[in-house]
Amino acid sequence: MESITIKDIAKICGVGVSTVSRAINNHPDINKETKAMIMDVIKQHNYIPNNSARNLKRLDSNAIAVLIKGISNPFFSNMIKIFEREIKEKKYSFILQHVDDKEDEIDVAIELIKEKKLKGxxxxxxxxxxxIEKLEQLKVPFVLSTIGTTQKLDxxxxxxxxxxxxxxxxxMVNYLCSLGHxxxxxxxxxxxxxxxxxxxxxxxxSALKNNGIEIQENLIRIMKAELYSYSMENGYAVTKELLESGEDFTAIYxxxxxxxxxxCKAIFDSGKRVPEDYSVVGFDGLDIAHYYNPSITTIRQPVEEMAEATIKILFDVIxxxxxxxxxxxxxxxxxxxSVKSLK
Amino acid sequence: MESITIKDIAKICGVGVSTVSRAINNHPDINKETKAMIMDVIKQHNYIPNNSARNLKRLDSNAIAVLIKGISNPFFSNMIKIFEREIKEKKYSFILQHVDDKEDEIDVAIELIKEKKLKGxxxxxxxxxxxIEKLEQLKVPFVLSTIGTTQKLDxxxxxxxxxxxxxxxxxMVNYLCSLGHxxxxxxxxxxxxxxxxxxxxxxxxSALKNNGIEIQENLIRIMKAELYSYSMENGYAVTKELLESGEDFTAIYxxxxxxxxxxCKAIFDSGKRVPEDYSVVGFDGLDIAHYYNPSITTIRQPVEEMAEATIKILFDVIxxxxxxxxxxxxxxxxxxxSVKSLK
Incomplete structure (x- = not known):
């Protein structure tokens, strides 16, 4: 089936193309019945109003790309929604580009800039x-959002x-110390x-040191490289090992x-309780930290405000x-x- | 700063372009020291090997798009990863396109097909x-993945x-009945x-009827339209209302x-327990159902296999x-x- 065009619609309706266009674009200068008739024909023929096609095209030359590492990280979900809303509100199109763990985000960005004529x-x-020489190859404004870096960026x-x-x-750690941990x-x-x-x-x-607590190497546990980083399964595996090692501890950060x-799951599976036997705290402020049983003491990052600020700054620079x-x-x-006071 | 080209690199190194190309492409037919020297120069000048650029371009004319509704739904996270892996393995590029709740996915798809020369x-x-007239406008093969439809599709x-x-x-419901609920x-x-x-x-x-259980309208609760559908907050709000209504029930599906x-959270907040006071079951088999306390009885959808089958079928048709x-x-x-037997 060939796609139907605005000309075909005009022909079927017995009107001019500009009249069809006026109907589609809610132009005031058109007879009501004519408009209704045209819209009916459009519907019958599943004509996709050029409107949306035009919009998409127009928008496409004004595109903002969000390059994301860790698409399955629930921390980003709310941010993506807000990025999309804010970018579309400014009549720019929104491109979500997943970057693989092994990919270089700058290379991906440079290609995208060329391909899509990105504005930011x-x-x-x-x-x-x-x-810095590499960053300078990015010829459009960019914002690092919720990216910690120890590097001295220009x-x-x-x-x-x-x-x-x-x-x-x-x-967070100072809070645990204040409760006697x-x-x-x-x-x-x-x-x-x-x-x-x-x-x-x-x-x-730093928090341990300032509270006069000696650093115990055996209590510093590293996420497993073979599992997804920052994931539940990683936390489970590391905690299971920690519990089995017989180390003495009262809290996990x-x-x-x-x-x-x-x-928490590893603690439950070992027959222990949170926080009665072990206190557990997290970081990020995910919804699930609130809905978990027990609810998890955490640092909530203001994701909505941060996402809005990201887009505001980007457009200020653009x-x-x-x-x-x-x-x-x-x-x-x-x-x-999820935390018990030891005092 | 102008982007540096392969010719510039060749000039700096005092070799031909083809030699630089051999170095980049790990061609065996090149002197080791020459190769090391070229790679050094490439590094110093932050030259982006044409390799990746070429790959991206070549791939781009062979693109598969995944159109997703509900990007924050954790159910899709694992599927997306597998889609990406399988599509890239076939040397196609992977485009992830978010479709807004209010957007028509077919319109988005039609535009994407034109823009990106999609293959599927x-x-x-x-x-x-x-x-069907609308679906016929999609001129490339497509697969509906984990989309339930009551419509009679051709x-x-x-x-x-x-x-x-x-x-x-x-x-799932029959299982609850079998335990006396x-x-x-x-x-x-x-x-x-x-x-x-x-x-x-x-x-x-159907499960209730076949178990001879009368349908109670008051126990059928609808997700709230003003909250994200299928979300924790929606489950919380609806359950809170159900508990406060004083209806008599022993399980929530x-x-x-x-x-x-x-x-579960609403039940905890009301001072009750799961499953001692109320049994709760879900659907999907998310990781968090396993990690929750108590772990949630659920129907696990084999997302990995389903994602692999989706891509296999798509390429078979292509x-x-x-x-x-x-x-x-x-x-x-x-x-x-999360379920107590009443027998």
Whole structure:
């Protein structure tokens, strides 16, 4: 079946193309009955109003791409929805591009810029350590959103939105210390991590030190490389091993809520309880941290505000209202039922 | 900064373009030191090997798009990963396109086909009720993946992969009946739903009838339209209302695991327990159903196999090995700790 055109519709209706166009575009200058008749014919013939086709095309030359690492991470779900809403509101089209763990996001971005004539880019999640010469190849404004980086980025060439992963992590571990916990295990990223994992780990170390607690190497546990990082199954596997090792500890600080949930499950499966036997805390503030039983004490990142700020900054730069900006949001310590006070 | 080309690299190295190309492409026919020197220069100048650029371009004319409704639904996360892996393995590029709740997926698909010269499409999730004339405008093979439809689709024009949502739902409710439950509430989709919601609801009704249990209208609860459908918050709100209504029931059958988790939370917040006071079951077999406390009894859909079959069928049709195919997978009743036997 050939696609039907606006000319065919005009012919069937016995009117001119411009009249059909007026009907489609809700133009006031058209007879009501004529419009109704035209819309009927359009419906009967499943004609796709050029409208939407035109929109899509028009939008396509004004595209923003969101490059995401870790598409299955529920932390990003709400952000993606807000990105989409905000970008479409500005009459730009929204391209969601998944970047594989092994892919270089800058290479993907450079290709996308060429292909889609992008006006801007959001990098969401993942590590981010690229030489400045490489970043300079990105000829459009871009924002790093919720990407922790230990690298000294040239703050004039890109914008960023995040929480202070070090400070928030410090806040969480300091909270555990304030309740009398001194034997606090952590489930964290590999030591060569240069991203949020490293920053959150440093917050843990710093909080312990400032509370006069000695660092115990045996309580520092690294996510397993062969399992998805930051996942429930990873938290489960690491905690199972920790429990079986017989180490003495009273609390687990998992650097993500998903890891924390896996840790809880491992504790339950060993016949112990949370928080009566072990306290467990997470990071991120996922919905499931609230819905879990017990609810998980966590650091809530204000994802909605962060997503909105990401797009606002991107458009400020695109429209040359402002140069690169860097916004750090406050996380919120959300007290659940997964921590027992030892005082 | 201008992008550096392969010619520039060749010039700097004092070799021919073909030598640089051999170095990049790991061609055996090149002196080791020359290769090392070239790779050094490439690194220094942050030259993006044409390789990846070429790959991307070549792939782009062989693209498969996955159109997804409900990107934040964790049920789809694992499927997306497998789609991507399988599509890339076949040297096709993978385009993930989010379709808004209010958008018409066929319109989006038609535009994508034109723009990207798609070779095939996967529709993932959502309702699917389009007149055949409209479907015929899709000029490339497509597969409906995990899309329940009550509509009589012309089985020759498209392929499908799913579980039998009616049968699996029947299986779950029949299981509750077998344990002595007769007052089984359900949290389901609006009655005008023409998709999995409707099929799963019919399975519930049919199982009750076949067990000689009278249908109680007051125990049939509909997801709230103002909240995300199939979400934890929706399950929570509906269950809270159900509990406050004072209706007498012993079990809740939620038509998704996320709803079931929200239901559990509402029960906990009312001071009751799962399964001691109320049994709760879900549908889908999400990871979190296993990690939840208590683990949720559910119907596990074999998402990995279904995702693989989706791509296999799509390529069979693209390569004209086969015409449209329809595969129905068996779900698995996974017994968790969220159900109490009343016998």
């Amino acid at each position: 880019i959001v990098f969401l999640g993942g590590h981010f350590s690229h030489p 703050k004039t060439i890109c914008s960023s939105v995040s929480v202070d992963d070090f400070e928030e992590s410090y806040k 001194t034997k606090i295990a952590t489930i964290t990223a590999p030591m060569d991590d240069e991203s949020i994992g490293n920053l959150r780990y440093n917050g843990y170390i 998992a650097i993500s809520d998903s890891i924390a949930i896996g840790a 429209r040359k209202k402002k140069s690169a900006q860097h916004r750090t949001f406050q996380g919120e310590l959300v007290i659940g039922n | 499409i996967v529709f993932l999730g959502g309702h699917f009720s389009h007149p 089985k020759t024009i498209c392929s499908s992969v799913s579980v039998d949502d009616f049968e699996e739902s029947y299986k 007769t007052k089984i509430a359900t949290i389901t989709a609006p009655m005008d739903d023409e998709s999995i919601g409707n099929l799963r609801y019919n399975g519930y009704i 939620a038509i998704s695991d996320s709803i079931a988790i929200g239901a 390569r004209k090995k086969k015409s449209a195919q329809h595969r129905t997978f068996q779900g698995e009743l996974v017994i968790g700790n």
